[in-house]
Amino acid sequence: MNNTIVGNSAPGPSGSDQGGGISLDLVTNNLILANNVVAFDSGGIYRTPNTMTPAVFRNNCVTNPVNYVNLSPGAGDINTDPQFVNRAGGDFHLLGASPCIDSGKAQNAPLIDRDGVARPLDGNDDGLAAFDIGAYEYVNPLADTDHDGMADQAKQRK
Ligand SMILES: [Ca+2]
Numbered sequence: 725m726n727n728t729i730v731g732n733s734a735p736g737p738s739g740s741d742q743g744g745g746i747s748l749d750l751v752t753n754n755l756i757l758a759n760n761v762v763a764f765d766s767g768g769i770y771r772t773p774n775t776m777t778p779a780v781f782r783n784n785c786v787t788n789p790v791n792y793v794n795l796s797p798g799a800g801d802i803n804t805d806p807q808f809v810n811r812a813g814g815d816f817h818l819l820g821a822s823p824c825i826d827s828g829k830a831q832n833a834p835l836i837d838r839d840g841v842a843r844p845l846d847g848n849d850d851g852l853a854a855f856d857i858g859a860y861e862y863v864n865p866l867a868d869t870d871h872d873g874m875a876d877q878a879k880q881r882k
């Protein structure tokens with residue numbers, strides 16, 4: 725849940741890609757694979773033939789030269805640029821226009837992000853808090869998720 729996997733490669737035999745982002749070789753289908761960004765890898769998600777598919781597979785942002793091998797896209801998966809703040813510089817926080825904002829699902833999602841920010845936040849300021857896709861929850865400078873009169877951004881200042 726809610727990983728950000730960027731810039732990895734896994735060249736396979738004969739020029740194929742075997743999961744630069746994620747390679748699955750499941751003998752049981754207990755895996756939940758959701759709310760993840762898998763982007764700018766040599767390939768997205770690879771499943772070894774004749775193995776199980778994840779039990780839950782949805783709402784991932786999968787954007788690579790090849791996105792799925794031996795696997796169909798999950799429900800709610802998107803294939804667009806996640807719009808990182810500074811990918812070249814290694815800053816994988818989301819920009820305000822990112823399609824990953826408020827596009828995740830709540831079930832099984834972690835309640836804090838990689839920075840320790842409580843999630844879900846209302847990242848698109850539409851009055852509804854929802855989980856983002858990826859490791860970082862976007863903090864909208866205008867939103868007030870719990871309607872207490874203090875903007876989310878003000879609460880993040882330590
Ligand atoms: Ca959000």
Ligand SMILES: [Ca+2]
Pocket residue numbers: 826845846847848849850851852853854
């Ligand atoms: Ca929202």
